[in-house]
Amino acid sequence: MIQPLINPKELPFQLYEVLDTEALLARERFSEHSKDTFDAILNTADKIATEKFANHNAKADSQEPTYDGQNVHMIEEVKHAFDAYSAAGFMAGRYDFDEGGMQLPESIMMACSGFFMAANPSTAGYPFLTVAAANVIRNFASPTLVEQFMPRMLSGEFTGTMALTEPHAGSSLADIRTQATPADDGSYRLKGSKLYISGGEHQLSENIVHLVLAKIQGAPAGVKGISLFVVPKYRLDEQGNPKTKNDVALAGLIHKLGYRGTTSTALTFGENDDCYGYLVGEPHQGLRYMFLMMNEARIGVGFGAAMIGYSGYQYSLAYAKERTQGRLPPHNSPTDAATEIINHGDVKRMLLAQKSYVEGAISLCLYAARLVDDINTLNAEDEKRSTEELLDLLTPVVKAWPSEFGVKANDLAIQVLGGAGYTREYPVEQCWRDNRLNPIHEGTNGIQALDLLTRKLWQANGAGLRTLQHRMQQDFSKADGEFCLPLVTALSPYLNELQGLIPKLAKGLHSEDQPTLLANAQCFMNIFSSIVISWIWIRQANVAEAALQHCEQADKHYYLGKIQAAKYYIHWELPLIQRDISLLNELDDSCSGMQADWF
Amino acid sequence: MIQPLINPKELPFQLYEVLDTEALLARERFSEHSKDTFDAILNTADKIATEKFANHNAKADSQEPTYDGQNVHMIEEVKHAFDAYSAAGFMAGRYDFDEGGMQLPESIMMACSGFFMAANPSTAGYPFLTVAAANVIRNFASPTLVEQFMPRMLSGEFTGTMALTEPHAGSSLADIRTQATPADDGSYRLKGSKLYISGGEHQLSENIVHLVLAKIQGAPAGVKGISLFVVPKYRLDEQGNPKTKNDVALAGLIHKLGYRGTTSTALTFGENDDCYGYLVGEPHQGLRYMFLMMNEARIGVGFGAAMIGYSGYQYSLAYAKERTQGRLPPHNSPTDAATEIINHGDVKRMLLAQKSYVEGAISLCLYAARLVDDINTLNAEDEKRSTEELLDLLTPVVKAWPSEFGVKANDLAIQVLGGAGYTREYPVEQCWRDNRLNPIHEGTNGIQALDLLTRKLWQANGAGLRTLQHRMQQDFSKADGEFCLPLVTALSPYLNELQGLIPKLAKGLHSEDQPTLLANAQCFMNIFSSIVISWIWIRQANVAEAALQHCEQADKHYYLGKIQAAKYYIHWELPLIQRDISLLNELDDSCSGMQADWF
Structure with missing residues (x-):
């Protein structure tokens, strides 16, 4: 069954009819755009997602990355997809024109990300994590760090990670133990272990920029003593090129239930006391910086969950329209033709429940994206503040509800397919496995x-x-x-x-x-x-x-x-x-x- | 974490305190038994399940059976487990002493099966399917067929399958197309395709006895024209030994989300017009015979789901008692020691929900097993009839509720483990995948x-x-x-x-x-x-x-x-x-x- 990643009516309905995204064109920041440029970027996302991401979603799942003790290997399609994504300018889509960005609204960028999540969430993980890390550097790091790392992350030469969790500290970041010791050159030496670091090792980019939470020696206990560091896989030479291998080692790959295409890693920092880290912003403010990114990440998790849910919904819907089984009155005779299963009441129920979950979740997340646009571009301070307050309140819902109901939707998609849904010959079981991550990560x-x-x-x-x-x-x-x-x-x-x-x-x-x-x-x-x-x-x-x-x-x-x-x-x-x-x-x-x- | 498969208090509580299984000892059929013999067989099940089944549950999942075009290969532990199961006499546990059985109550046999399901549901599939098929033969087939096949199935020399589903006919068995043509020797020649046949091919036994639904030429349309056949992989010689390869071909293995150790097969019957089948009972009565087994199978599905749910619950409970994270008032200081996560309210909620689902499901299924015992051994016809009516009414619940809530329990077990639960380094994700079959199969x-x-x-x-x-x-x-x-x-x-x-x-x-x-x-x-x-x-x-x-x-x-x-x-x-x-x-x-x- 070949079908579009997203029903072509859906995003235009959400963006233009429900949210009136065109109203953003009146704001100065977006004044050089038009509905046509919005549509063009959406079409580009659709095309790249369809051609370069969807093509290997199942393959990246069944042939997950491997580690030979030296390097991590993965199927080559991931690199092609990553390169196509950055070549099209999506990494910098949100940034100013004079930063080399497209100065697009968050609403449009999130809608674009929907195509990639629907097509292949684990390959999409690499560019998405990079954008998130680049954002933190852009917002909080010194001009030197920004200059060294951000342009190369936005070009896709470097990728990014967020290294928060440690083996003994997941939900309770207060308890992290990674240590940072000031060195004479103004940088720090890091020592510690991090776990479940997505994209922590691979060969997709020339360098990997880890954003690492650590405690500077003598820092206060708990969350008030956490600082944030840029820790590159390769330290840069004077021209800004990756040169010396930094003391960051892959302790091993974690093998996951789903999202298998995205490497999940255990990383060791400073095993040989030679791990350079560069402080982002002020000491002891690391959790605050990270949480600004975390709030964006939480909206992204919700939307990803919605889109994986949507993917399964669309597949089960197409299946239910084709698969025949059983009969409905008055055609009860065994010699009557069987009916498409979409006509059975209980199948309608399972499809309608999915629709209500995933389209509800998409609409909620795009609403949140619109709040981000308003926060970024409204002039009146009081409107801006009340929008921020609203987004703060909604963020836990935007993260948790789509992730809970995205998995439920995928469960129903499997059930609609019946025995077929339980096999790896059909895509819905992968959706269910991939989506199961979302109620867990990012809080x-x-x-x-x-x-x-x-x-x-x-x-x-x-x-x-x-x-x-x-x-x-x-x-x-x-x-x-x-x-x-x-x-x-x-x-x-x-x-x-x-x-x-x-x-x-x-x-x-x-x-x-x-x-x-x-x-x-x-x-x-x-x-x-x-x-x-x-x-x-x-x-x-x-x-x-x-x-x-x-x-x-x-x-x-x-x-x-x-x-x-x-x-x-x-x-x-x-x-x-x-x-x-x-x-x-x-x-x-x-x-x-x-x-x-x-x- | 080494822990018993089932809390040692649980089955005795259900069997002896809630159900008064000892009361069965007063019935003539069980009069040679005692609580000691019941306990002995339960202990044997526990021991074999722990030593021979639990040891390769994860391995059979990660190294699933393969087909080289000639034979199906699987890890050798499956055969050792299968042999230990039949050597201990479990195949014939329900049968009369003079049939070589142990004449045990269904309540006890089901409780025994709980250990195997908790330990390794996919390896348990082979003996369980064999017992189910042997039951049908025993109840409905001619004395000749019974003599030829049943003893060797109960000894584990032959295994059994149920071949109902066809590629175009799953829930709607009325539409099956496999044809049976009478031959001069009183047997039939079968022709058709079957899908999702569990245990349809392997090297565990000398022969595989397929119970196949098919339509005799000229039969009425729909369910009224379905007959049941014994179709062995090898036809027997005059001494009853497997000799000539019958015309049953493995079209391929199906690759599943879970339950990976149990082969799921696409089978072709009569590709060379040489597939011998032997009619079970009367023509056109096949669905009735199959449904007698199906009702037992549905109780088995419910109990299996309960036990896989229980397995995940037990693991997440042990994890929550060991894993420390965060603090509870008044120990809020970051210098206070972290608490075991079982002390957090939301973790208690997730564990208590699991407990209510899985122990509720276990209790329900054992109640149903007790109804079977009463149907089999009560003397008063009216009591017997009302018990049958009650079991009929409860059967859809016994199948559906544990299978729905078993999966939910496993979902919560993953959530209790957090990031760890999402990795294949921990067993709960496999429980969740294995259990997802149960809301689908057997109706x-x-x-x-x-x-x-x-x-x-x-x-x-x-x-x-x-x-x-x-x-x-x-x-x-x-x-x-x-x-x-x-x-x-x-x-x-x-x-x-x-x-x-x-x-x-x-x-x-x-x-x-x-x-x-x-x-x-x-x-x-x-x-x-x-x-x-x-x-x-x-x-x-x-x-x-x-x-x-x-x-x-x-x-x-x-x-x-x-x-x-x-x-x-x-x-x-x-x-x-x-x-x-x-x-x-x-x-x-x-x-x-x-x-x-x-x-």
């Missing part, structure tokens, strides 16, 4: 739930939540059509429940009930994210219902599908949070009351 | 939901449901302790909702609402199975609460854990069905109203 979903409940909800005295509620009400007030009005009515009691919970939580978190509330943090994530996704679906349905009045006959089905998916989400998925509302209201202690010895 | 869970809603619920005028309700009430009336009484109170409104739904469904299924109800069949499965599992948990909690009064101090934790898991299930999982109750009551048409063109 597990458990960490996201805690972050939301204990921090993001209360930031700036709850200003983010107020902005969100205001924006929701604006969208709900538009929902006056026959399809959308009942959806808002159905959502309304849950909004009231959420409203009623907030003061209880505020109080409970500062009382003896705290451990119980923390054990039930996932309940709040369920409530909050399900309401957010309902709103995101009502936004889509609003646009679709309006479009039905004037669209061409051929487009009606697409819009009706959007409305039906919104209805499905609000009728089938949203009501599940009644459970979570009760558990929080009742301060249920089933989990917090369980003792380790009782298991 | 997808979608088929189970339809079977429950449209058939099983109404059989014998709903006698099965009445028996179930009667048995539930018996258990609830015992639940008068401080822990259990509130659980029954919490369950009670859902029982009323179920009661109220039944007549609506009965009416709706014979009205124009039928397509809507069929599209929402999973809702009824959710409601019914969640109520059944709540009952199963109350049964366990009842026993635990009573035991707390007199047990030794050392056992108290185990019983408290049972009570807490029951509480978790009823507080956290059961309330989710309120959504399903509403959707069925409101005849929600979100799914049935979706059109294929709208996706």
Whole structure:
């Protein structure tokens, strides 16, 4: 089955109809662009993703990278894809024209990344990690470091990594032990071990620029003593070319469930006391710098999860339209022709659930990207600040919800294919394995739930939540059509429940009930994210219902599908949070009351 | 981490405390047994599973069987395990003493199988499939066929398969095309293709006995024209030894997501018009025979899913007790020692959810096994019949619920391990992949939901449901302790909702609402199975609460854990069905109203 990576209607719908991305053209930063240039870059992404990435998604999975003790080897298609990506200028897509960038909005760049994630998430990992690392250097490093490393990362000559996790310290970065000792030349010598470093070794680039969290000798304990360093695989000569091998060693490749094309490495720094590192910004500020990137990375994780989910959805949809099995009344006779399985009610359910998850997730992530654009280009300081507050609040949801429901979507895609879905002859099982990473990395979903409940909800005295509620009400007030009005009515009691919970939580978190509330943090994530996704679906349905009045006959089905998916989400998925509302209201202690010895 | 396959308290609790398996000793069939002989066989299973099966579970996954065009090769440990299993007499464990069997109850045999499934589900597949095929032959084939094949299958010299699925016919067996033509010697010549045949080719045994569904020329269309044949890989000579290669060819091995140690094959029958098949029983009765085995197989699938789920749970539990990360108040300082992650509320939640799923599933499946024992050994015809009706009703739940929640448990096990869980260096990802087969095979869970809603619920005028309700009430009336009484109170409104739904469904299924109800069949499965599992948990909690009064101090934790898991299930999982109750009551048409063109 040959099919487009993404339904050609989907991204234009999200970008131009739901988000009004064209409005960005009025902002000074994007004034040299037009809808045509946006479309052109989207088409380029589609073409490169289709031709250079999708072609080896399965192959990179079945022939994963190997290490012979000297070098890491991988199939050559990865390098071709990486080079095509950087040659097309995507690495610098977000940057200023005078930096050699394309000065494109985040909304458009994220939409472009969707093609690569749908085509081949593990090959896409190499350029994406490089862009993320280059961003940190650009924002926080000294002009010298910026000059040395950034241009070569944006050209694809150098690649980048983020080296945070250590064998004993994953979620708890406070406990990292990698040491940095000041040297006479102003640089540092690093010593320590890092684990699960994606892209930590390969032959795709002339150099690998590791961004390493470490503690300068004598630094305060915990997160307040963490600094960030640039640690290149090869140190640069005076011309800025990679020359001397730095003391960074590959201890081994980690073999993963999925995402197999992206090397995951155990790295040793300073085994021979000769590992040079260059401090980024100020000492002890490393976690703050890293978290600015981490917040972007979390949106990227959510969107990647959405796109892998989407990929499986599209495949299972195409399969269900072709595969025949069984019969529907009145054609019950064994001599009647079998029907396409998409006509069976339970298959419709599994496809519609997938659609509601993945298109809901895509829409949410692009909404977040638009907030980034607004933060970057709005002039009014107060608007900018309230947009930042909103994005802060939504970030844990943008990371956790698509990653949880992307995997669920892929699970349903397997089920739609039945026995075929369980074989490696079909692509959906790989989607499921690849996507399973997303609830784990860049802060597990458990960490996201805690972050939301204990921090993001209360930031700036709850200003983010107020902005969100205001924006929701604006969208709900538009929902006056026959399809959308009942959806808002159905959502309304849950909004009231959420409203009623907030003061209880505020109080409970500062009382003896705290451990119980923390054990039930996932309940709040369920409530909050399900309401957010309902709103995101009502936004889509609003646009679709309006479009039905004037669209061409051929487009009606697409819009009706959007409305039906919104209805499905609000009728089938949203009501599940009644459970979570009760558990929080009742301060249920089933989990917090369980003792380790009782298991 | 070296740990027992199953917590040594678990099976004795289920068998002797919850199910009173010792009561079976009073039945004539088991009168030569004692609790000691039961325990001895359980210990033997544990020992062989630990020594011969668990040792190569990961190896059989990473070095899956290969086909060189002539033979299928696999790691030698599989053969050693298979031989140890049959040498210990497990193949014939259920059979009469005078058949060379051990005349053991199904309850005990299933508990034994738990060790093998926990240790290595894909190697266990070979003997389990053989036993299932031998059962069909024993029950339905002519004395000649029984004599030729059964003893050698029970000795492990021959293995067995079930060859149902064809490339175009999976769920819809009515459409199979394999043809059987009568030959002069009373046998048949078969011609056709079968797909996803587990154990369809290997070198573990001298012969492979395929049980093949096919249509005799001129048979009625659909399910009424399906016959069952014994088709051996080698035809037997007059001494009953495998001699001439039959015309069954391996078209290829299927490469699966998990369960990789069990070969999955595409087989071609009669490519050279020389494939001998021997009719089992009467013509056109094949599906009926196969379904008797299928019902047993479905219970086996449920239990297998429960045990793979259990395996992941046990591993993640041991990991969470050892791995330290982060701190809990009042030890918040970075200089305080980190805590074991089992002490974090969200980790407790993930472990407790797993416990509620897998121990609920184990208890349900052993309950079903006990019903089989009662059907086989009760004297009173009416008790026997009502037990059969109950088992019929429960079978779709026993297949579908553990397979759905076994995968969910394994997903949570991965999440507890975090990054480590995503690597193939740890066993939980394999559990997750292996277990994903179970919602698919032996009738997808979608088929189970339809079977429950449209058939099983109404059989014998709903006698099965009445028996179930009667048995539930018996258990609830015992639940008068401080822990259990509130659980029954919490369950009670859902029982009323179920009661109220039944007549609506009965009416709706014979009205124009039928397509809507069929599209929402999973809702009824959710409601019914969640109520059944709540009952199963109350049964366990009842026993635990009573035991707390007199047990030794050392056992108290185990019983408290049972009570807490029951509480978790009823507080956290059961309330989710309120959504399903509403959707069925409101005849929600979100799914049935979706059109294929709208996706």
